[in-house]
Amino acid sequence: MGCFEIRVTVNSPLATVFSVYTDTDAWRRCTVVTDVQWVVGKPWEEGSRMRIRSGGVIPTASDQVLLHFEPHRRIAYISHFFGITLETRLTFRAASDHATEIHMRGEFVGAASRTFGFALGPAIERGTLAFVEALNRECERVASSEAQRELPWAIQAGEGSGDTKA
Numbered sequence: 001m002g003c004f005e006i007r008v009t010v011n012s013p014l015a016t017v018f019s020v021y022t023d024t025d026a027w028r029r030c031t032v033v034t035d036v037q038w039v040v041g042k043p044w045e046e047g048s049r050m051r052i053r054s055g056g057v058i059p060t061a062s063d064q065v066l067l068h069f070e071p072h073r074r075i076a077y078i079s080h081f082f083g084i085t086l087e088t089r090l091t092f093r094a095a096s097d098h099a100t101e102i103h104m105r106g107e108f109v110g111a112a113s114r115t116f117g118f119a120l121g122p123a124i125e126r127g128t129l130a131f132v133e134a135l136n137r138e139c140e141r142v143a144s145s146e147a148q149r150e151l152p153w154a155i156q157a158g159e160g161s162g163d164t165k166a
Contacts, residue, residue, distance in 0.1 A: 003105065008101070
């Protein structure tokens with residue numbers, strides 16, 4: 001059995017981070033995920049199942065079962081791919097009004113390393129980290145866009161720019 005942990009702080013509010021992490025369209029926009037289908041149950045309902053297809057070096061299809069879903073706090077799921085079972089647990093915590101801490105822990109079992117001829121543990125961790133980094137960039141992009149929309153109308157109109165009229 002192998003495991004990995006990823007801890008990051010994202011410069012984005014908790015609600016934005018959780019929204020991006022649960023937006024399968026965002027997965028397709030900014031990660032190697034090419035398709036997501038909910039095949040059993042409703043999206044983000046415990047016990048629901050989804051099939052995820054990914055591009056990248058080795059195109060992959062994985063089946064996931066949602067074990068736990070607590071909005072703005074926790075997500076847990078089990079993934080099956082290449083004869084591997086991966087349990088992933090994510091926790092989200094507001095570090096401030098504009099930053100969110102994410103802790104991800106993955107534990108996996110399976111004999112696929114013998115089939116592929118290389119250790120899959122480091123590859124799974126690298127792939128997961130790349131997915132997280134892409135989503136974090138999307139979170140920060142969305143947060144920046146939201147901040148721009150929230151500027152007072154006077155600043156947006158240029159009245160706070162220091163220009164004075166005589």
